[in-house]
Amino acid sequence: MRPEALKGHLDALILAVVSSGPLHGYAIIEELKQRSGGTLALPEGTVYPALHRLEAAGLLASSWAEKARRRRVYRLTAKGRRELGVRRGEWREFSTVVEAVLA
Template sequence: MKADAVRGHLDGVLLAVLEAGPLHGYAIITAVQRRSGGALELRTGTIYPALSRLERTGLLRGSWESSGERRRRSYALTDAGRRRLADERTAWREFTAVIGSVLNPAPPAAGDTV
């Protein structure tokens, strides 16, 4: 799947994978790949700026943790992030319903004119 297909929906994707609990960047990338059946492969150059932006806007809370000698940043949803995720899901359902009605129109009823 083209990376452009995610554009405009990246925030919702990231918030959704963090809904179950905190993850670090690589684990987020892996979760997106797993949940999409391998169709979505986010690059670090895409994900980390988005995570930073979501943190700056208060939708995520980041914290540093140690793993052996390495430190990595873990991200968790804030209450505002949970509300935004709910909004993203509503917007997604509306978007897919509208596009679906265009791409897969219902057959005209008897007597209707196009």
């Protein structure tokens, strides 16, 4: 899969993963790999900046884990949850349109 295919949709995927419960960055990468059956093996250089972007936008909030390894744990904010809903709707519309044109 070309990397460009993901553009504009990564944020929604991350929000969806974090909506199941707080996760740290590395675990988010693993979870994306898992849920996609291995297809979505995103490099850290893709995901970490995206997390910072989402936090700056107020859609995620983070804190350093007290124990164990140095981990920044992200959780969904109320705004992030609303945005996830919007993005899911947008995905519906987008995929419907693409299907219609490609068919």
